[in-house]
Amino acid sequence: MGVLTPRPRKRTSGTRALKRAFGVLAVAGVCLTTAPPVAAAAAPTRLADAGKPSFGLTSSSECTFGGKIIKSTPWSLQRVLLDQLREQATGKGVTVAVIDTGVDDTNPQLRGAMAAGGKDYVGKSKDGTEDIEGHGTRVAGIIAARPYPGTGFAGIAPEAKILSLRYTGGEEKQGDSGTMSAAIRDAVAKGAKIINISSDTANKKDNGELRTTVANAVDAGVLIVAASGNDGADGRSADTYPASYPGVLAVAASDRNDERATFSQAGDFVDIAAPGVGMVSTVPKGGQCTADGTSFAAPYVAGVAALLKEKHPSWTAAQITTRIQESAQRPGREANRYLGWGVVDPVAALADDSTPGTRPKPDLPVTAGAGEVIPMAVTMGETEAEQERRVAMYVVGAGLLLVLLASGSGIAVRDWRNKRARQSGSPGSL
Structure with missing residues (x-):
């Protein structure tokens, strides 16, 4: 009996569905990152x-x-x-x-x-x-x-x-x-x-x-x-x-x-x-x-x-x-x-009962080495649109990681099965 060559279509069919699913997930994430921000609910x-x-x-x-x-x-x-x-x-x-x-x-x-x-x-x-x-x-x-x-x-x-x-x-x-x-x-x-x-x-x-x-x-x-x-x-x-x-x-x-x-x-x-x-x-x-x-x-x-x-x-x-x-x-x-x-x-x-002035004054600057703690600048916090983009990037990253893991696992399983098949003298699962 001659050597059986697995058909490419069947060999990758186990992982192709996963790739396709996670590909859709990744595309959806990209769409979220590029979509314009939604108007705030509190619009007047x-x-x-x-x-x-x-x-x-x-x-x-x-x-x-x-x-x-x-x-x-x-x-x-x-x-x-x-x-x-x-x-x-x-x-x-x-x-x-x-x-x-x-x-x-x-x-x-x-x-x-x-x-x-x-x-x-x-x-x-x-x-x-x-x-x-x-x-x-x-x-x-x-x-x-x-x-x-x-x-x-x-x-x-x-x-x-x-x-x-x-x-x-x-x-x-x-x-x-x-x-x-x-x-x-x-x-x-x-x-x-x-x-x-x-x-x-x-x-x-x-x-x-x-x-x-x-x-x-x-x-x-x-x-x-x-x-x-x-x-x-x-x-x-x-x-x-x-x-x-x-x-x-x-x-x-x-x-x-x-x-x-x-x-x-x-x-x-x-x-x-x-x-x-x-x-x-x-x-x-x-x-x-x-x-x-x-x-x-x-x-x-x-x-x-x-x-x-x-x-x-x-x-x-x-x-x-x-x-x-x-x-x-x-x-x-x-x-x-x-x-x-x-x-x-x-x-x-x-x-504070002290008599105020007629306009506020900035806080005094604190220089390094003055023996005082220099506070970090306080950010304004992310907007809803920025939060959506951040979450979307997580989705993209997770999707790509899962695609890579699925691809790698599919190849490893295929190689392991082929090796077992060669050792037993029978063809591997296709």
């Missing part, structure tokens, strides 16, 4: 007119007005020693103007928080206590929601008052930069020293009337706290208004790791960051739900500002801003375009 609602506002309404869970309360204490409050903070101040005697979609005072946590003099520019509520969108009610809750049985959530400044100025969110009239400007002027006239604006102009358009109104409010000694915007998924810098106007305290959103939330708008105008992911707050008709956005980071800072104003009533808006920035958990020696001067630290801000 854009209204049609360029002068009209934009505000983040994306909720990370189903939200029902008049629904249930959340029993646990939200992470944004767990990071704060609340008992120690409450010993310093509660916001009593301080009014914060919320220029937004209205504040529904039927929520029991807000019922006793409303200041007289509210106004509605786009609806029929007269005092600004109608909110069909739910946005302004969430913003107000983060600032001044009263403690309530059965929930660990309360506002940062639970005894502050909320002046609701409903400039947008009406059924027939939405509002624009003009109604926002009117609301700012009204807040100043009614004596509010802190104003929260958790929206920006559509398409990031500057507006002459709004710019002038903000400048006049700043000159009058009012602290305007504004959200930086939710279009930062690409990491690029861009100005938003009114957050980037001079004298405004612009707030970015941070996550549970004190890193920039992926959607938070970056820019040189960013002054400070605050929790803006999974933010529990009040909703119209009672109950609570969670939402993401710089819209909910700004009132966190406005609440801290209210605490400082109660404790130090003579401090100017610039001094309060400086104390918030200088006491923040800094990512480096000075500000950056992602987190500004860092993530707000309410307890640290209240603990």
Whole structure:
């Protein structure tokens, strides 16, 4: 009998299926690494007119007005020693103007928080206590929601008052930069020293009337706290208004790791960051739900500002801003375009009674050999797109490794079988 030569097709059939499967896996990984980043879930609602506002309404869970309360204490409050903070101040005697979609005072946590003099520019509520969108009610809750049985959530400044100025969110009239400007002027006239604006102009358009109104409010000694915007998924810098106007305290959103939330708008105008992911707050008709956005980071800072104003009533808006920035958990020696001067630290801000200046100062540089520890630079953390690419590279590497192992194992098994076949004088398995 002549020597039998195995047919190539059958000899490799045992490993070809594995190669093909892992090849598909590797191609899928490559596709993930080259795919463009997906837009962040917290992208804001854009209204049609360029002068009209934009505000983040994306909720990370189903939200029902008049629904249930959340029993646990939200992470944004767990990071704060609340008992120690409450010993310093509660916001009593301080009014914060919320220029937004209205504040529904039927929520029991807000019922006793409303200041007289509210106004509605786009609806029929007269005092600004109608909110069909739910946005302004969430913003107000983060600032001044009263403690309530059965929930660990309360506002940062639970005894502050909320002046609701409903400039947008009406059924027939939405509002624009003009109604926002009117609301700012009204807040100043009614004596509010802190104003929260958790929206920006559509398409990031500057507006002459709004710019002038903000400048006049700043000159009058009012602290305007504004959200930086939710279009930062690409990491690029861009100005938003009114957050980037001079004298405004612009707030970015941070996550549970004190890193920039992926959607938070970056820019040189960013002054400070605050929790803006999974933010529990009040909703119209009672109950609570969670939402993401710089819209909910700004009132966190406005609440801290209210605490400082109660404790130090003579401090100017610039001094309060400086104390918030200088006491923040800094990512480096000075500000950056992602987190500004860092993530707000309410307890640290209240603990220091020294009189601040009117602008923050960088930390002193530490040189090698000075006998002190030189801290490593803190990174901003990877974005979701970067994380997807990293995981995809792991998939590619694992796929290639398994392909090589399968190929090598197939060859080894084939050689071993052929050797056994030669030793026994019979053909090996094909």
